Amino acid sequence: MEANKLTGTPVDRIDGLLKVTGKATYATDYPVKNMAYAYLFKSTIAAGTITKIDSTEALKVPGVLSVITHLNAPKLNEKGGLRGGALLQGPDIEFYGQHIGIVVAETFEQARHASRLVKVEYHKSEAKVDFEKLKKDAVPSKNEDLKRGDVDAVFNQADFAIDELYATPIEHHHPMEPHATIAVWEGEKVTLYNGSQIINGAQSSAANTLNIKSENVRIVSPHIGGGFGSKGGQWANLVLAAVAAKMISRPVHLALSRQQMFNSVGLRQHNDQRIRLAADKDGKLLALAHQTTTHCAINDEFVEPCGDCSKVMYEVPNSLISYRVIPMNIIIPTYTRGPGKSTGSFALESAIDELAFKLKMDPIDFRLKNEPAKDPSNGKPWSSRKLVECLKEGAKAFGWDKRSAQPGVTQLGDYLIGYGVACGTYPARQRDSSAIIKLIRTGNKVKAIVEQAAADLGTGTYTILTQTAADGLGLPISQVQVTIGDSDLPPAAGSVGSVGAASYANAVNEACEKITNELLAKSGKQFFVRPTAAQLMLSEGIDAFQTRMDAKSPEGADAYSAHSFNANFAEVWVNRSTGMTTVKRFLAVTAAGKILNPKTARSQIIGGNIWGIGMALTEESIIDPRWGNFITRSLADYHVPANLDIGDMETIFIRENDIIPNKMGIKGIGEVGIVGVAAAVANAIFNATGKRIRHLPITPDKLI
Amino acid sequence: MRPFKYTHVNTVQSATQLVSTHSNAKFLAGGTNILDLMKEDVERPDELLDITFLKVADIKMITEGPNKGGVSLGALSNNTETANHELIRLNHPLLTQAILAGASAQIRNMATNGGNLMQRTRCPYFYDVDMPCNKRVPGSGCGAMEGINRMHAIFGWSSKCIAVYPSDMAVALAVLDATVQVANSKGQQRRIAFTDFHRLPGENPEKDNNLLPGELITAIELPPNKFASHSYYLKVRDRASYAFALVSVAAGLELNGNNIVQAKIALGGVAHKPWRALRAEELLKGKEATEANFQAAAEAEMNQAKPLEYNRFKVELGKRAIVRALDMAMNNGSK
């Protein structure tokens, strides 16, 4: 392969123009002929059974084509791999807002209107929706407890210890593009236009649920309007669109409203995290217990691994990580940006700050003192770990030396000013992915088409794959066309869990190497300097050539512990009278292996940071325990940060050359950007005000 | 949304006549509130009368009558042009601040002054047709009373409804002693003092204000005031923009040196209407403008509050907000 020219440089987003001109096609942007519109209707109880559904009035609405409920829906495979159930398979209600039917009509407005005329009667049973009341009954979860040494014994005798509860509320993903599907049947085959973070996963779960063969399902998802985990596993909308389309023998468009997003596509669960930390007087950690109590669906478990950061961040001889869970009548939680790590790091990194304060140590020094030489959870060596560099570089760049160790003393007018730091980590992995490269020569120009069932959530997949292929083939960006987001293309990993870039780019890179080797062999010549694939196409006068690569993660990678690390620095201003907090400056220093494109990477990191700030200060979904419904039902109630909430955002990447996790040395940046952020803000608030808030979000009422 | 008829009207007369003969017709101005409510099935008009072409959209100096020297705001001029109008920025900067503290730039570009006064509460139980709500369906019960009432009233609520009125603009108008000018189908004009325009919920929470059926707001009049250089709008909210107030305060101080001739204070986010803090105003009259006096006045006002389960914080927050708003008003907005 030729020396990198384009990877590592801030190439503009390839799909940028399409997006700002409105030409990028999202799930419902396909002008399908003869399309009908479906609208879901939902249960208004959290537990019980439907005793009667009367669709008479709905069917009278002009334009209405069909009302589909469990009474007439076809039998589906409920264990087919979709998340959250709600497939209209029976009268049982497991959570408030479970889909109970679909109205299909000529227009969206007709369908929505008619859906409100369907009369539903229930037999209500007692719903489990009040976490505070139920938490004492939590049971062990499938996540195994992890024990090392004897936390209790050490904790009780330690010189310095803290034992605190940190709570994080239910949060929602709320991508800009609500979940939506267009289903088009042609004979036995169905095409589903549907935003999918895992193209092949969407294909197999749709096929399994519909009881048809995978090759009869095509997923089309070239652009995704965000997902943050909620479009990883797929939800009922994917298959219900197909069911409706089959039943009325027409293409069907099914889109969720923002209000419906609260109980249709998962959520980040509420977590109560108890942390016990003990250290000796020199600041050496002695014990760490991280015990999470949370909730899952009434009949299905999903638990965020909140203890993950605590497993690897610090050297500590005695450790306990445990999970307890309460099945509740709330939709099943799911992966949400930085699953487990973003929430877990809030607890751990707040606690570290609290203990450092007790020890009268600088929180950075405290962390440096407890830096582990190898992964404490499994004894494996690090493939690389640059947390120390993140902290030191960050401290310098941020002006950490200007921070007063004593809280509540830095003031400007009516504002209390504070600095906070907190760290994070996320594992680095490569997953099996394939790619096809097609080279086409026209005269003295060579063009490449790269094909892969990869996903671009708006993260930059198109751009980094274009850069990778251009470098690997010896072509300019303009001669590379990347085609992704379609299950007809070679299978690939999902854009989830920070595996996308490593899995996709390594496969494309290896495909470039392979095609170059094949062209060399075809030429039958020896070259002094290895030519590029593009040069070979020209010198050998080949018109068209293609190859396919099925890439695997490198052997031996498992012998190491491979992670990204970061250090986050926040400067907050808290208004002394009103309790309103502004994050004036935020700096994330990240060591995440090779950065393929500093521009899209920065966007990824600050996107994560901003969500982390939202997690710290504003975001919360609230349930009324009398009904089990969310009372935060729109983006006017569920507060994601607005522009004015965000101050200066700075990003620094620490250089890292680590080819253990994969050949290109990519660690992934999608998740790590949010990890540690909420704690950095909460720690800064403590430094500003002397108030330690352990229950997110930190709204003004908590600070007055 | 339910099927509805869309009608376009050209004169105030035809608008009021149509609305008074069709009992289920509603005016459509900027549409930023009524269309959302129709999509949620909360508002169910069968006819919308588009009034955006009515010629009641200018902002001008009042040259005669009781408010002479003041400014008249057309009901259909939008929030953005109102906030940024020279006459408003110069003579009523409090109103500029209040309008700009509300919603987002895009919404303010659409939202009209009349629509702003008529916007409905943001109580989440009101917005969700599957919940009980006396305001939406009289007699169905109040979902918020025993529910999540963090955003709800601490003053003037009734056993029927604890909702707050969400407008920021209106809080400033309450301090500016505005009058609302309305027209009816008989071609008559009526003036309503702003503080009498909105009402407390009492037994009839379905009524937000005292506008009679068929009446159309044509203008809002602002009399001249003596506190333009000592006024401030403070909005405390859960995020820096695009959030409704937890508590807001509009404050104007008419000063003679350091002495308060008259203080005008209204609170938002605490009641079913902009809440004039008359007790605080009374206490400040003739007093020196000191932190201690501000504090005493704020305490006296807020100690009368009747908070609910989840909004106790509003009492303390209200005190602090009043003091800070008065402070800021003294210092002409910078501190």
Ligand SMILES: Cc1cc2nc3c(=O)[nH]c(=O)nc-3n(C[C@H](O)[C@H](O)[C@H](O)COP(=O)(O)OP(=O)(O)OC[C@H]3O[C@@H](n4cnc5c(N)ncnc54)[C@H](O)[C@@H]3O)c2cc1C
């Ligand atoms: C997400 C969001 C956030 C918001 N945040 C804020 C905020 O922070 N602060 C704030 O103050 N506001 C806020 N708003 C509300 C916004 O200010 C109102 O929606 C707007 O002022 C309504 O004006 P409109 O012209 O669009 O009214 P429309 O929606 O057209 O009408 C609203 C009602 O007024 C009636 N009406 C309109 N004009 C007249 C008239 N001349 N005479 C009689 N009746 C009339 C209509 O019949 C209708 O019932 C927010 C709105 C949204 C959607």
Ligand code: SF4
């Ligand atoms: S507070 Fe008023 S608006 Fe809210 S639920 Fe109760 S009656 Fe309805």
